[in-house]
Amino acid sequence: MELQFSQVTKSFGDLNVIKQFDTTIRNGEIVALVGPSGCGKSTLLHMLAGLQQPTSGTLTAGGASVAKPSPERTLVFQEHALYPWMTLLDNVALALEFQDKPRKTSLAEARKWLSRVKLEGFEDYYPHQVSGGMRQRCALARAFIARPKVLLLDEPFGALDALTRMTLQSVLKDLIEEERPTVVLVTHDVDEALYLADRVMVFSQRPATVLREVELGHIPKTHDLTAFADVRLEVLHLLGIDTDEHTPADSQGETA
Amino acid sequence: MNNSQTTGVASKRAYVAAIAIILFFWQVAAWFLPDFLMPDVPVALQRLWEELNSGEFYEGLGNSMSRLGIGYGAALFFGIILGLVGGTLDMVRSTLKAAIIILQSIPSIAWVPLFLILMGFGNMPIIVVVAIGAFFPTALSVMNATESVEKVHISAARVMGASKMQMLKRVYFPAVTPELITGAQLAFGNAWRALISAEMIVGFSAGLGKSLAYSGEIADMTGVMTNILVIAILAAVIDQVILERIKHRLLRYQYL
CATH class of the missing domain: 3.40.50.300 (P-loop containing nucleotide triphosphate hydrolases)
Structure with a gap:
């Protein structure tokens, strides 16, 4: 999906963070x-x-304004973005459940993705029980499971x-x-x-x-x-x- | 795991010690005061045993528990809703919170005359007063918790395409649960105090509070102390056994 910034400006109050930014990402x-x-x-x-x-300018994804x-268009955060009250499996499945996929298929798909990031066996662990690296593997699985463009x-x-x-x-x-x-x-x-x-x-x-x-x-x-x-x-x-x-x-x- | 078990044993031991000390001071007072003013502990326990074998006691207990159940249940339900909605609405949040803090400072028992006249003699005024006592701490704790839900948890759900309803159910609600439980335990203390005092004042049909007030009226001090014993035991059982169990169940992830 092509992403295009044209003359994008962003300011928070008086603070100019981005000024007339142009670029195209193929x-x-x-x-x-x-x-x-x-x-x-x-x-x-x-x-x-x-x-x-944006405060001004346009930003499009695949030709449509964002x-x-x-x-x-999914985003992976630095850390702490997994939900501490859910197991790793539920955290990953949630991305599909939020798109109204049935729970059963979501869980099956989540299992598959957890094993793709080498987390099989850790499905029922909570985020605080695993290492930071494992948490980010899980975050990647959660991002990729929805097949983002x-x-x-x-x-x-x-x-x-x-x-x-x-x-x-x-x-x-x-x-x-x-x-x-x-x-x-x-x-x-x-x-x-x-x-x-x-x-x-x-x-x-x-x-x-x-x-x-x-x-x-x-x-x-x-x-x-x-x-x-x-x-x-x-x-x-x-x-x-x-x-x-x-x-x-x-x-x-x-x-x- | 090991650690929480030892602290569990330690807190049980502390409870047993506290009960022993309370009963000891009661007994000391009973030695100094004549029997018609302060009964001996074994005499009150004897009366308690007799009460437990009488039908009248269970009628009163049943009435009190259903008033508590309905009032406290309604307070939790509406408190959670108001807390969640209020916590997400930036515009009204501070005003709402100030209103709750003002209303909360009114002892719930002060509402009895108003509701007694408004609703007439019966169960309703007692239930409403119980609900008022429990509603404010619940709403306030949920609102404060909603306000401080981690931004990244909200952003992550938005990026995954969560609807408003899904966001409330899968993100906000579990995120506020720890504070909600603390609030609910505080609310239970309020509800319990409100229940007993309202029953003592309103005196409608059998109930723990009415039974206590009646014993006082006929100067039956053994009855008074037995009723106080029942009220204390029930509160401790509900708070320390039932509510603590629910807390451990709901926050299981924190104890792993």
Whole structure:
């Protein structure tokens, strides 16, 4: 589903978060938005989800104006979005039950999706009984079960440790390859953006403007991102991280 | 699990100790006061045993319990509805809450003359007074809880395409349940006090409060103390056994 921002502005009172933003996200494209905290990239995502409305300008999904949330465009939150009073199975099934699917088929489908994210055996656990990584696997199952045309991810693995994060990135990548939704990913993690995305958009401080767009193309990637070392350094530099501050000799001296 | 079991045993032990202390002080008072002013504990227990074997006692108990059941039940039902609706309506919330706080400060027994004249001598004024006593804490706790339902839980449901009704049933209601139960236990204390005092004043047909008032009128102190004993035991059983059980059942996920 093609997503199009034209002259989208969003302000909260006097605070200009997004100013006359234009971009088109092609059907099936995977776009990562990276930028400093509070630059408005999450606001872009929430507008795509239909949770917030632009102050001015138009935002369309598949040619139709985005006025309210729809299961076609689902959003994965950073964490705590699973319902603590439901088991993992019920949490996933809920996405179908909200679309008035019968409970029995919803549960059967939910079981299938939980096993696709390697959570079989944990169906009857409550979210607080499992690890953060397992909770986010469950959140992915809940997002994918409704077969969304657009998958929006708001720093989905931001609260996880580095190792769990990399595992979940692979899980997500596989699911995207199989289901082929259009994906918009908001992240702080440059490596995550490079690993998952076809295109990376680097944002400035508020009001969000695009500093740089990097077309990576849809090529198979592994977590070995050495081929993207130049792009990585450039993006980090744009985000204000001084990448040539430490020479190897320096850092050795520091650790000693 | 182990932990909650040991605390369960500890709280039972504390209860037994508390009962022993209360009965001890009663008995000490009975030693110092003449029998017609304060009966010995065994004498009151003897009377209690006789009462339990008489039909009259059960008639009174039945009447009181049905008044409590209807009044408290209605208060929970309407309190939950008003709390949920009030909690979601930003416009009226503060005014509604202020109104509840003002009305709540009126002792429920103060309404007796009004409803006695309005509805006539009978069960109704007692039931209404019980309901008033229980309604406000229920409504207030649900409203406060509704206000503080996590934003991400609401957004997640909207993104999954929940209807208003589904949102209320599957998100708001379970989210407010912990506070609702606390409120309902508070409401039970109010309802119980309102029931006994209204029965003492109105004196319509048999009932625990009427029986207590009658014993006082004929200066039957053994009867007075026996009635107080019954009222105390019933309150403790309903609150600590029935309501606590329901709480553990409904909030099972929190105790795992």
